[in-house]
Amino acid sequence: MKLSKAERQAKILNELSGTASLRVAELAGRMGVSTETIRRDLDELTDKGLLNRTYGGATRSLSSEPSVSERHTLHVTERERIAKATIPLLKDARILMIGSGSTTVHVARRIASEMRDITVLTHAFGVATVLSMNPTIRVLMLPGEYHAEEGATIGVHTVSFLDNYFADAAILGASGLSEEGPSDALIEAAAIYSAMVRRAASTIVVADHSKHNRIFPARYARWREVTHLVTDTAPDGDVARTTKKYDVKVRISG
The missing domain is CATH 1.10.10.10 (Winged helix-like DNA-binding domain superfamily/Winged helix DNA-binding domain)
Known part of the structure; x- marks a missing residue:
């Protein structure tokens, strides 16, 4: 055909x-x-x-992906399912760190509707905006240089601010997932994600199937540093092999 x-x-x-x-x-x-x-x-x-x-x-291409506003229009159903599947992993969390991206905004929207009396540290304005719908959620906005295409703060001030805090969990998106770990198109954002990984007791990567087996310039974590991968389709190939090797708990949203 x-x-x-x-x-x-x-x-x-x-x-x-x-x-x-x-x-x-x-x-x-x-x-x-x-x-x-x-x-x-x-x-x-x-x-x-x-x-x-x-x-x-x-x-x-290893250098770019669409702006966060464009990404919000892609794979919406899959990302909503991923967000729903993420919430049970946060039932005991009181302090969260959330990175920028379109999938993390979906997760934040779910958090706003289903959780209460928590504190969230984020550098993403979209995440902060949807969390503001719940008055019981305290949001700490990270300082830094504003990156318009990502809708988030970046830079050394953002990273250094994170070094003063700990969190129960970091929730992070990714531009790509490869056998070496999750990576991002924006190098400056990846530096912030790495800092969140270091300061959180667990790391939850949320990424739909379009990110599987793709590589971008800045790897922000190795699989051994990731606790959960929440995705809509089971990974295959090298990603499946390495997540199993490092005992990453893969949750399929369906």
Whole structure:
């Protein structure tokens, strides 16, 4: 069956998630289309920032992902389910740290509706905004330089502020999950996530299936530092192997 353009491009991105590079001729042969068709697909995906075009092929993009406002429109149903599945892991928590991102905002919204009398430290304005709907939740906003695309504070002041606090759990999103651990496209945000991991008794990574087997520039934790991974689809390949090796408790939202 001939694939549509959208199906071809989705297949290209899926294949790039498991390998460092792809060749035009190989892709054309696998999909039964001309090399010119594949080149046009790669050019469009490059324009969207989803991969890097090379001579004769493409490599996966390690430098960027959409802004947090754009990410809020993607995989909404999956993220809502992930948020619901995360709440039972927090039943005994009194102090939380929450990182920036679209999935963490969904989790924060659930926290606001189902928890009370807790303290949350966050650098994300979206997280703070939805938590403010619950007057019993005390929110400490971390200082720092405002990063507009991420909707969060970043920088040395943010990290140093965290060094004065401890939390029962850190709740963190990720741009990608690989065998080495969760990683983020924004290096400055990853530094804050790493600080949260160090200051929390447990670390909960919340990430939908589109993040599986993808690598971004800044790894913020190794799997041995992660307590739970909450996702909508069971990971496979290297991510499945390494999470099992380090006894990460994988919770599938369904």
